[in-house]
Structure formats: structure tokens, C-alpha cells
Amino acid sequence: MKERVLLPSYMKTFSCVGSACEDSCCVGWTVELDKRIYKKYKNIKHAELTSKLNKGMKRIKDASASNSKYAYFVMDQQKRCPMLNEENLCSIQLNLGEEMLSPVCTTYPKILNRKGTEFELSAKLSCPEVTRLALLNPTGIEFEQSEYDLNPSWAINSVNGAQSIGGSDISWNLREFSIDIIQCRNLSVSDRMIFLGLFMNRLQVLVDKKQYESIQLLIDEYRSKLGNKNYISSLENIADNLPMQIKTLLELIMLRRKLGISNQRYLDCFESMLKGLDLDRSQEIEIRDIEEKYLFNYQEYFVPFFSDHEYIFENYLVNYIFESMFPKMDTNQIFEQYIKMSVIYAMLKMHFVGISGQDKGITIDLAIKLIQSFTRVIDHYPSYLKGLVEIITNHGFDTVAHIAALLKDRNVTSERIH
Numbered sequence: 575m576k577e578r579v580l581l582p583s584y585m586k587t588f589s590c591v592g593s594a595c596e597d598s599c600c601v602g603w604t605v606e607l608d609k610r611i612y613k614k615y616k617n618i619k620h621a622e623l624t625s626k627l628n629k630g631m632k633r634i635k636d637a638s639a640s641n642s643k644y645a646y647f648v649m650d651q652q653k654r655c656p657m658l659n660e661e662n663l664c665s666i667q668l669n670l671g672e673e674m675l676s677p678v679c680t681t682y683p684k685i686l687n688r689k690g691t692e693f694e695l696s697a698k699l700s701c702p703e704v705t706r707l708a709l710l711n712p713t714g715i716e717f718e719q720s721e722y723d724l725n726p727s728w729a730i731n732s733v734n735g736a737q738s739i740g741g742s743d744i745s746w747n748l749r750e751f752s753i754d755i756i757q758c759r760n761l762s763v764s765d766r767m768i769f770l771g772l773f774m775n776r777l778q779v780l781v782d783k784k785q786y787e788s789i790q791l792l793i794d795e796y797r798s799k800l801g802n803k804n805y806i807s808s809l810e811n812i813a814d815n816l817p818m819q820i821k822t823l824l825e826l827i828m829l830r831r832k833l834g835i836s837n838q839r840y841l842d843c844f845e846s847m848l849k850g851l852d853l854d855r856s857q858e859i860e861i862r863d864i865e866e867k868y869l870f871n872y873q874e875y876f877v878p879f880f881s882d883h884e885y886i887f888e889n890y891l892v893n894y895i896f897e898s899m900f901p902k903m904d905t906n907q908i909f910e911q912y913i914k915m916s917v918i919y920a921m922l923k924m925h926f927v928g929i930s931g932q933d934k935g936i937t938i939d940l941a942i943k944l945i946q947s948f949t950r951v952i953d954h955y956p957s958y959l960k961g962l963v964e965i966i967t968n969h970g971f972d973t974v975a976h977i978a979a980l981l982k983d984r985n986v987t988s989e990r991i992h
């Protein structure tokens with residue numbers, strides 16, 4: 575079905591690279607099946623596929639079962655989907671066509687959001703090909719309205735409850751402004767995130783008071799601040815809090831590790847990060863020692879890469895905002911959404927600094943590997959992400975000042991470490 579769809583331009587060139595993929599989505603993940611497709615697969619009479627399907631599918635019979643989560647494919651010993659052939663190609667798609675794929679398989683890595691009658695299409699950075707296309711454009715992510723052929727089998731996330739002003743939806747104005755902030759290259763990416771936090775903090779107050787009619791005025795006020803040189807330079811003077819950054823972020827990263835991770839690409843990055851920070855997993859973390867090592871890596875190896883490739887980090891955040899529909903106005907927890915995004919970004923940066931020390935620098939390929947595998951193990955675990963926000967809140971760090979301290983980059987132009 576052809577629809578008018580808002581999408582980042584990179585989506586027009588995306589296509590799955592199939593067997594050339596370095597981290598196939600058909601390996602290491604549970605492939606869930608809805609009731610409709612499960613029944614279809616049960617009735618397939620095909621010389622090669624019938625027995626593979628019958629052996630590979632398992633019904634979900636516990637309390638988590640529903641029509642949309644009705645069954646799943648049991649991964650083989652190498653954690654590969656049983657329907658993959660030797661060339662890592664899907665035998666259902668090869669033999670029966672794309673229309674016979676389950677909604678999960680046919681949709682991923684695309685994210686199709688619908689708000690009323692409007693569609694938005696984007697994609698998850700857990701797919702390496704999407705990560706390359708979305709992040710490696712130095713001029714930034716651009717958006718366009720386009721006629722797009724939407725596959726009726728794709729899963730749709732419907733979003734509703736958007737607050738409106740005079741009948742028009744304010745949530746797009748908020749998202750557009752959030753993207754404008756993150757793409758404002760007069761500021762460092764971390765300062766753009768801090769600016770976004772100041773804005774979100776004020777937005778939360780308006781939402782709490784249900785003063786939706788004042789939201790556009792707030793956007794206008796902050797848009798003018800974004801163009802105000804004095805205001806912008808005041809952000810540059812905010813101090814970082816390195817001990818707090820390191821301690822908190824490591825705690826959150828280690829928590830994910832404890833929950834179990836099987837993705838080898840991420841585990842490679844994780845081990846590199848630990849080694850780059852001189853961390854031994856068997857010992858208690860000595861934050862002071864790490865602080866020195868962190869700063870050394872940061873200045874010697876991370877900053878040179880970051881200065882030339884800040885657009886990668888900008889594009890990462892812009893993609894996050896667009897595909898997650900940040901800030902979602904169908905919940906009142908606006909600032910909580912901002913905390914989540916900030917913590918994810920700060921954790922990613924911590925990985926970069928650690929790995930840069932181990933590899934004595936960062937290459938584009940390494941950046942793609944890290945961002946893609948990090949997204950794969952972090953972004954697809956809602957319970958862990960919810961836990962992150964709870965930990966930040968329990969530490970009393972859920973204020974704009976604390977999140978700013980967590981995000982702030984050390985200004986290394988004025989000081990040398992050694």
C-alpha cells in the first residue's frame with residue numbers, strides 16, 4: 575500500500591545485505607511468531623521446509639503467551655535461526671517469498687510508527703547496515719515526506735494521546751525542536767544534550783500543570799536561547815563531574831553484563847573497554863585509578879576521533895529521537911524519557927573512551943561495530959532500560975544538574991594531562 579510517509583533520507587537506500595551481514599539479526603535473537611503466521615507455517619506442505627518448520631517452531635504456553643507472541647523459533651546450537659541456510663539466507667523467504675515472513679522478520683530493522691493517519695518510517699541501529707547509512711553522513715540526518723510502499727505485514731506502533739493546541743498536535747513540534755537542538759553545531763554534542771535537558775525540565779513542569787497551551791511559547795523561548803551567544807557560552811562553563819560519571823556509568827554498564835550477553839561483537843567491545851580502562855573484572859573498581867586512565871584515553875585517543883566525527887554522535891541521537899518518537903506525549907514522564915536517552919548516550923561514550931585506550935585510537939569501522947552492537951544489547955531490553963532510570967532516581971541523580979554532570983565532557987583544550 576502506498577502511503578505518504580515521513581522518513582530520514584537514508585531509509586530510501588536501505589536494503590538488507592543478507593549473507594554479507596556481519597551481525598545477522600537471524601543469529602542470537604529469539605524470533606517470535608504470531609498466531610496467524612504460526613498456523614500458516616503449520617499448514618505448509620513443502621519438501622524442504624515442512625520438517626524444518628515443525629522441528630524449529632515451539633509454542634509459548636506460559637502466562638506471557640498472546641496472539642502476537644504465540645510461538646517462536648528455537649535457535650540451533652550456534653544460536654542461528656533454524657530456517658537459515660548455509661549461506662545465512664532465510665529459507666522461508668527464498669522458497670515462499672517475503673510475504674510469508676513473520677511480522678517480526680519482515681519488519682526488522684524498520685520501525686513503522688503511526689500517529690492518527692500519519693506514518694513515520696525509520697530503523698534500529700542494531701542493524702549494521704542501518705548504522706552505516708544513518709551515522710556516516712557528515713552533513714547530518716535529513717528528513718523528507720515521501721510516497722512509500724508500506725508492506726501490510728509490517729508491525730505498526732500506534733501512538734496516540736498527543737496533546738494538542740488549537741486542534742493541532744504539539745508532539746511533532748517538540749520532536750522537531752529536539753532534533754534542531756541536537757543538530758545545532760554551535761554547541762558540542764554533550765552541551766546540546768544539556769540544553770535539551772534544560773528545555774525538557776521546563777516542559778515537564780508545563781505537562782504536570784496540564785498547561786499545554788504554553789508549550790509553543792516554551793519552544794519559542796528556547797529557540798531564541800539557542801541563538802543567544804551568551805546563553806550558549808554559559809553552557810560551556812558548566813563543570814563536569816568525572817568521578818560521578820565514571821562510577822555511575824560503570825555501575826549501569828556492569829549491570830547489563832550481569833544480566834547475560836551472548837552477542838560476540840558487543841562482548842569484544844566490552845572486553846576492550848575494560849582493558850582500555852585497566853579494569854580487571856575480578857576486582858572491585860578503584861574509581862581514582864580509572865579517572866586518570868579515563869582522562870588519558872579521553873584526551874589522547876577519543877577527542878581526536880570525536881573532533882573529526884562529532885556528526886556520528888549527533889546522528890546517533892537524532893535517529894534515537896526520531897525512531898523512539900521522543901518525547902512521547904502519551905505519557906506524562908517527559909523528563910524520565912530524557913534521563914533514559916542521556917544515560918544511554920553517556921554509557922556509549924564511556925565505551926568509546928575505554929576502547930580508544932585499548933586500540934590506541936578509533937576507526938570508523940570500530941565506531942560502527944560498537945554503536946551497532948551496543949544498540950543491540952541495550953536498546954532491545956526495555957526492562958533493563960527501565961531499571962537504569964530507577965537506579966538514577968534512587969541515587970537522587972534525576973535532576974537536570976546531575977544529568978548535566980553525567981553528560982558533560984572534560985574541556986581538554988586548556989589543560990594537558992601529562
Ligand code: SF4
Nearest residue numbers: 590591595599701703
Ligand atoms: S541485521 Fe540488517 S543487514 Fe543484517 S541481516 Fe538483519 S536486516 Fe539484514
